[in-house]
Amino acid sequence: MSVVHQSLSRRKLLGAAALSTSSLILPSIARAQGTMERIAKDGTIRVGVADEKPFGYVDTDGRIKGAIPEVIAALLAPHGIRELKAEIVEFNALIPGINAVRFDIIGASMYIRPARCEAILFTNPVARTGAGFAVLKGNPKGVKSIAAVAAHTNALVGTATGSANVEDLAEAGVPNKRVVLFANATEALAGLKAGRCDVIYFPALELNELLKTANDPSVERVEGFEQLKTASGESEYGYPALGLRKADADLKQALDAGIAELLSSGKLLEIVSRYGFGKDELPDGVKTAEQLCKP
Known part of the structure; x- marks a missing residue:
């Protein structure tokens, strides 16, 4: 057998071996670990x-x-x-x-x-979970619901970027230009105190923890906050x-x-x-x- 034929035969054998090996390996690769x-x-x-x-x-x-x-x-x-x-x-x-x-x-x-x-x-x-408002002491804008914020021509509301609260505000008719977005509730509270917004809107339990941790008498939870309502008039929850x-x-x-x-x-x-x-x-x-x- 010539050197060329030997080389070709060797390539064929190696190719067949590679195919045989890959046929064993590929199924395990295809089944990625969940x-x-x-x-x-x-x-x-x-x-x-x-x-x-x-x-x-x-x-x-x-x-x-x-x-x-x-x-x-x-x-x-x-x-x-x-x-x-x-x-x-x-x-x-x-x-x-x-x-x-x-x-x-x-x-x-x-x-x-x-x-x-x-x-x-x-x-x-x-x-x-329900939601709630936090405001500066005395609630200067007098808002107790998202509808009240929507109706108040210059009330600014702060909430977290990407949260369901953003959708709530949009659905209730609060214009985007009056929604101030923050990374989280802590930043929103700082924004409220700095005058960047008039009210902050978050899940009620998160607001409770936020205000308890802050222990700041200049900020308060809005009592009598009106939850959003479903089409049937029931309180809407997240x-x-x-x-x-x-x-x-x-x-x-x-x-x-x-x-x-x-x-x-x-x-x-x-x-x-x-x-x-x-x-x-x-x-x-x-x-x-x-x-x-x-x-």
Whole structure:
């Protein structure tokens, strides 16, 4: 056999070997390890938080705390997850962050909203929350509802960028030019005191924590705040849930089953009550993520 033929034959053999090897390797590459499988193996899950008390934040000792992370810990303990690692991002960066695989689950006060459902997967609700206003002492503009802000020609309202509150304000007819956006509630409070806005609008529980921490007599919660109403005239609530990547349907299934169990056993109330939640802040157990995702 000539040298050329030997070389060609060797190439064919090597090519066949490469094909044979790749046929063994490719299926394992194609089956990428899912989040549920990985976190169960590692015993660790990365949680995206927006540093908002009492929902999800990192305490002075560097540990992740808050009602939502504690619920996550209880839900995943039966699956072998023993550690939660915090990734702090601005609220507006939570959805881009989880889709960029910076973390595995969103543990914040993120309401289920149709537009968000297009980008991520939600579990069923873990809470039901109302909202509220905080103002300078005496409520100089005299506003007690979003409708009052909309009707007041020069009242400026502050809230968090990317939050459901922005949608509420738009739907109630508050012009964009009178909405001042902040990274979080702490910055909004500073903006209120600096005169950048006349009222700040946040989930009621977050406002409670904010004002308790600030302990500032120049700022007060608006008493008698009027919640938004549904078409039937009932108070409208936000439904915070855990956010996941679209591919993590198995993780959603496990979490949804756990949420139902915690709710029926009373364990959910036991966990969240440590952060100021009461029975009124529990999900009703009827509304599912799929229902709330519908426009």
